[in-house]
Amino acid sequence: MDRTVRAWVDGWVLSRGAAPPVVEPWGCTIDMGVDGHVARHVFGAIDEDVEETAVRKVAGVVTGAGVWLKVFRDPTVVGGWLGEGWWIDPEPGHLMTLPLTTTPEPTVPDGFRLRTWSRGGVTRTMLAAPDGSWAARGQLAPTGATAVVDQVETSPQHRRKGLGTVVMHTLQRAASEQGAESCVLAGTPAGRGLYESLGWTVTAPLTSAKFTG
Template sequence: MGGVVQAWVTGWVVSRGAAAPEREPWGFTVDVGQVAQVSRHVFDALGDDVDEAVVRKVAGGVTGAGVWLKVFQDPQVAGGWLGEGWWVDPEPGYLMTVPLTAHSERPAAPGGYRLRAWSVGGVTRVLVAAPDGSLAARGQVAPTGATAVFDQIETVAAHRRRGLGSVVMRTLEAAAARTGAQTGVLAGTPAGRGLYEALGWHVEAPLTSAKFVGPDAG
């Protein structure tokens, strides 16, 4: 799928309130402005098209703690390209997409749960509250034209296996489709991949997440 990385970056910065991405010869740099994530470098090649030499060069130029790399390759491969001072998440992420249809319907929450959705600043958020009012599940989506980025999808452990993840995703898909978005994009975890695939999402590439912690971080 052409442009899927750019679509993900564009929607992610809207979802998280980050700075507009800066185009690089190899991808994008995004300033996030948090202690744990000052900025991130996102490479726009996928899978076997990722250039090891380019990743090594960009990683070698990072000297400040809190800078992240996002490389669309398996961590067992891309992790070996990074030098001293890098923490690499051993679990792969997954860049995933799904077609969105205008007739997507908003589902109902299971009995006792309360479902609410609202939009602020171009981002639609969904909350599923448990019968006691505590958080059960949540998520958000940032449509940016033809694509929409799904983000921060979460189901609290005590409320899993009750269909709440599907309720959140279907609600967000319907909201995105109503804006005219035709394709959904997300970066999923191994824990979420099964849910997304059951809902029709397709893996485009694995994802390595790495954070520079400094050579003396232990």
């Protein structure tokens, strides 16, 4: 399995409280046990190394709704390998990485409140708006030399205010303090611009597909 993919899997499992990954010849299977997200099959190769035969084989034996595939290749390619019953996320994601160097101290906009805490091995940070409502959040799961950034979100009412940068700087500093040397995340097209402005680079495209039955 590609080292970056494995680091992301290990951190994602910790971040989401999922079952430990079951290693397969083509990648791994992760049980979630949630309605609409029962399990996910994550392929361990990226780009041209992803084998069409492996994807077809794994997808072909899925019969239950709510099972996901995570394939690190362009969806225009992966889509042609899947049969009926598969929904493909129209917004392809990206596997992104960042070598940890010096991260600036977060600058919280006036009136907003930042709080960060750790529990169960996961560090979470949040920003509350001046009126006390939720403004932004994110979390971090360290797995040794690599830390996984996960579930970074900003309220639609508070975008374009630099809150995403505050969240990312807070998590990156926490990763460094916990001994990580690099970070990895699976980002959406909406977040890619923010991450790249902070020095993150794209390692591979990410196709997310769900079996709907």
